[in-house]
Amino acid sequence: MSWAMKIIKNYLLLNEENLKTTDANIWRLSVLRSILLMAVVLTSAIVLHSSYTAYVQELYYVLYIIIGFAPFLFTALAVGIKHIKIASALLVAIVLAASLCIMSFTIDLPSAQYGLLFLFTLPIIVRVVYGVKASIAAMLFNLVPYYLLINNVKLSPLFGIDITLPYTHTYLASLLFLFFNFCVPMAVLRVMSSLEKQSEHNQLQSRKLNKLVKGYQEIFNNGGTPSFFCDEQGRILQANKAARALVKKFRPNSEYIQDLFTLTLPITRGVNQTASIYDNPEQEFEIQPASLMHHKKQLIHCHDLSANKKSLMELDAFKKQQYEKHYFNELTGLKNHHFWKKAESSDSIFNRHIILLKLSNLREINLQYGYSQGNKLIVNVAALLQNEFASNVKIYQFPGAKFLIILNANQLSSHTIEHYLNRKLPATIAINLGNSEVDHTLKWRAGHYHVSRDVSVDAAAECCSIALSQSTELLPYMSFSANTVKSIRENTQQKDRVKALLDNGCLAIYLQPQVSIDETIIGYEVLARLKEPSSGSILQPHQFLPLVEVNQWEVLFTQKIIDATLSLLDTWPSNLPRVPVAINLSGPELLNDLFYEKLLRRFSESPKLCQSLKLELTETSVLASHNETKRRLTSLANVGATIIIDDFGTGHASLSQLIDMSASVIKVDREFIDRVETSERHRKIVKMTLDLAKSLEMQTIAEGVETPAQLSVLKEMGFKHFQGFLFGKPAPIEYWSNAIKAQA
Numbered sequence: 001m002s003w004a005m006k007i008i009k010n011y012l013l014l015n016e017e018n019l020k021t022t023d024a025n026i027w028r029l030s031v032l033r034s035i036l037l038m039a040v041v042l043t044s045a046i047v048l049h050s051s052y053t054a055y056v057q058e059l060y061y062v063l064y065i066i067i068g069f070a071p072f073l074f075t076a077l078a079v080g081i082k083h084i085k086i087a088s089a090l091l092v093a094i095v096l097a098a099s100l101c102i103m104s105f106t107i108d109l110p111s112a113q114y115g116l117l118f119l120f121t122l123p124i125i126v127r128v129v130y131g132v133k134a135s136i137a138a139m140l141f142n143l144v145p146y147y148l149l150i151n152n153v154k155l156s157p158l159f160g161i162d163i164t165l166p167y168t169h170t171y172l173a174s175l176l177f178l179f180f181n182f183c184v185p186m187a188v189l190r191v192m193s194s195l196e197k198q199s200e201h202n203q204l205q206s207r208k209l210n211k212l213v214k215g216y217q218e219i220f221n222n223g224g225t226p227s228f229f230c231d232e233q234g235r236i237l238q239a240n241k242a243a244r245a246l247v248k249k250f251r252p253n254s255e256y257i258q259d260l261f262t263l264t265l266p267i268t269r270g271v272n273q274t275a276s277i278y279d280n281p282e283q284e285f286e287i288q289p290a291s292l293m294h295h296k297k298q299l300i301h302c303h304d305l306s307a308n309k310k311s312l313m314e315l316d317a318f319k320k321q322q323y324e325k326h327y328f329n330e331l332t333g334l335k336n337h338h339f340w341k342k343a344e345s346s347d348s349i350f351n352r353h354i355i356l357l358k359l360s361n362l363r364e365i366n367l368q369y370g371y372s373q374g375n376k377l378i379v380n381v382a383a384l385l386q387n388e389f390a391s392n393v394k395i396y397q398f399p400g401a402k403f404l405i406i407l408n409a410n411q412l413s414s415h416t417i418e419h420y421l422n423r424k425l426p427a428t429i430a431i432n433l434g435n436s437e438v439d440h441t442l443k444w445r446a447g448h449y450h451v452s453r454d455v456s457v458d459a460a461a462e463c464c465s466i467a468l469s470q471s472t473e474l475l476p477y478m479s480f481s482a483n484t485v486k487s488i489r490e491n492t493q494q495k496d497r498v499k500a501l502l503d504n505g506c507l508a509i510y511l512q513p514q515v516s517i518d519e520t521i522i523g524y525e526v527l528a529r530l531k532e533p534s535s536g537s538i539l540q541p542h543q544f545l546p547l548v549e550v551n552q553w554e555v556l557f558t559q560k561i562i563d564a565t566l567s568l569l570d571t572w573p574s575n576l577p578r579v580p581v582a583i584n585l586s587g588p589e590l591l592n593d594l595f596y597e598k599l600l601r602r603f604s605e606s607p608k609l610c611q612s613l614k615l616e617l618t619e620t621s622v623l624a625s626h627n628e629t630k631r632r633l634t635s636l637a638n639v640g641a642t643i644i645i646d647d648f649g650t651g652h653a654s655l656s657q658l659i660d661m662s663a664s665v666i667k668v669d670r671e672f673i674d675r676v677e678t679s680e681r682h683r684k685i686v687k688m689t690l691d692l693a694k695s696l697e698m699q700t701i702a703e704g705v706e707t708p709a710q711l712s713v714l715k716e717m718g719f720k721h722f723q724g725f726l727f728g729k730p731a732p733i734e735y736w737s738n739a740i741k742a743q744a
Contacts, residue, residue: 028088031128035091035184088130095122099145119145121184226285226302234258234267237297246302250277257300261287267298274305282306331375332382334397337461340404344457353407354449355421356464360476361443362401365431369440373431381442384426404461409450417448418477445471449480495551498544501530502556508538509564510730511581514701514723517715523580525616525723527730528561554588555595562599569612573737582614582644590617590629600632603641610640617661618646630661637662644701648689666693670704670724677709687717694718 075090099119119142127135220227226243228236234257239247247254254260257267261275269289277283284306290299327339335343359381366374378401385395385403394406412420421444428439447468451460466488467480501507508531511524530539548557561583572578589595603610615636617629637643644665668689675682686702693700702714705724714722728736 124184228257228300230257230298230300232296250280329397332379332397334382334395337398340396341457346454346456349451349460351409352451353412354460354464355405356447356468357403358445358468359401360445369431377429380429388424417479421446421477444476446477495547498547502560506531506533507560507564509568511733511736512730513728514721515727517720521579526565526581526583554586555592558589575740576737580612580614582616584616584618586618587629590632596632600635603636604639607640614642614644616644616646634662665699667701667703673702673704673710677713690718
């Protein structure tokens with residue numbers, strides 16, 4: 001029963017939340033629903049009995065009138081908070097209609113008078129749902145039924161219809177009893193419940209507010225900052241504990257705030273000023289007027305500045321210490337890159353040689369001997385450099401185990417940078433391991449720049465960094481060259497160009513056909529190009545694929561190809577045969593979780609896609625033989641994807657890995673096909689690959705077929721599928737569609 005009561009309470013809006021609300025519409029709707037629901041429940045027996053009696057006596061118009069009230073009742077019960085006015089109007093209409101029906105269709109005077117009495121409930125109902133004025137209007141309206149009652153006036157039956165039944169007097173008496181004794185009291189109880197709940201809530205809030213005020217008073221009285229309540233003239237009305245102690249200590253007879261402090265400005269809200277206590281100039285305070293809001297009172301806080309002077313001095317000392325740390329390396333004590341920028345200028349480095357040294361094998365030393373030994377090594381190396389170089393050589397320590405050295409022009413006049421550094425730099429260093437010492441080789445890299453023009457210190461350091469970035473194990477010492485910058489800039493521009501084309505969807509899909517032994521097209525390989533939108537020029541793979549690999553854009557690049565290929569399949573020309581297309585995977589994208597999950601979901605959810613899209617994994621990729629790559633390829637194969645091993649025989653895959661990859665097609669690389677007609681060794685390798693594929697029940701495709709002679713040899717060997725320039729170069733789909741039209 002608890003769930004039934006919960007449903008009724010929620011419907012009648014009698015739960016705790018709705019009883020506390022101050023929204024008038026909530027309790028009005030609750031009152032309406034309570035009256036209507038009680039009316040329906042309590043009068044159900046009367047309605048059923050009177051309807052049955054009317055039906056037995058064939059007084060069908062009585063039945064129609066009784067049943068006619070049902071739509072209004074249930075409509076009023078169904079409306080919500082947004083249509084409360086409709087429900088209110090329906091309730092008033094029901095009361096009026098019921099009264100009028102009783103008065104107009106009942107011949108018996110006492111029964112008709114029940115209808116008049118029924119109208120006396122209108123003022124209460126109207127007050128609840130419409131307000132005071134409407135309630136007064138209802139009271140005035142009820143003077144009419146009152147007049148009729150005291151004069152025993154009976155209205156003539158309307159239309160000559162008499163709805164009097166054998167038990168009409170009982171029905172009407174019961175109806176009035178139920179309505180006056182249950183429905184109207186329930187409405188009043190609902191309103192009183194809301195008022196009581198809100199009163200309790202207000203009392204609770206009042207107690208909380210009083211507690212909060214007491215808390216603020218406690219904070220005011222016991223706050224560490226002296227605070228005063230003053231009137232507009234500055235008369236001290238109230239002071240907290242700290243303020244009273246201040247007055248007692250310095251100016252016991254202070255009646256005004258001006259008696260305590262030497263103010264230079266009038267007390268103005270929001271305007272702070274510094275003032276000292278009379279006859280005590282060393283006692284400085286910041287006067288902060290907080291408010292002048294209530295009853296013309298103002299709250300004034302007095303912040304002791306003299307007490308903060310010591311802290312400020314300590315803070316200044318700390319800042320100075322941190323400032324010094326900022327310009328020196330904490331580990332070696334050498335001046336750092338911040339000092340370099342502060343101390344040096346374009347003039348001081350002009351015609352100097354700047355060398356940026358890097359200890360390139362510090363990471364290996366840290367891993368081998370530990371970071372503590374690595375730190376000791378850096379300290380020792382710094383000491384060795386300071387001892388080795390002349391006193392007029394400036395040495396700075398830069399982040400990342402780097403040292404920047406400034407040499408005069410004459411110090412390198414007769415030496416190359418390689419000769420000079422090989423002579424100066426320590427080659428080995430002793431590392432103490434507790435009971436023993438080991439000599440560890442130091443591997444140096446250096447970038448050199450001769451400042452022969454007016455440049456900033458940042459630009460000079462950047463030139464050294466550029467030169468350092470170009471150093472290798474074979475050429476560890478590099479000098480800066482403008483051509484290097486030009487090359488880096490061109491590479492950066494090309495990188496930005498390729499990235500912009502990828503991001504903006506400037507991908508051109510080319511197709512190269514794969515044919516059967518009778519040269520019928522059985523599929524296409526998808527080959528990507530990048531197309532300049534402005535000029536329409538096409539970037540070939542060698543112009544962008546190295547950048548894709550170096551910058552690790554494989555996932556983005558392959559995703560763009562898949563999206564473009566799926567779009568191509570959706571708009572496939574009707575005159576081209578529906579054959580599968582194959583896209584290339586390089587390996588890294590398969591190890592990307594998001595890419596792999598999306599690809600697997602596409603194949604598992606679309607059996608049609610498994611028939612139209614194949615996956616070629618380039619065997620030359622190192623990641624092609626990765627265990628996780630093979631596992632994921634197996635999962636793709638299990639859901640129906642066709643896996644093709646591209647460039648077979650030239651990469652990292654072994655025969656055992658070939659089985660693990662779950663591939664069903666092998667593409668023999670063009671490197672073997674190219675000399676198959678002239679080299680017996682190549683023919684044997686190709687034949688062996690073909691036999692291996694047959695034994696594993698795998699299909700084979702000969703890739704890179706360019707001459708009829710090659711095709712003839714391959715057919716004799718047993719190849720049935722081919723790809724190469726002999727059958728067509730990669731071209732857009734429009735080319736192949738037009739070629740079909742031309743043949744037709």
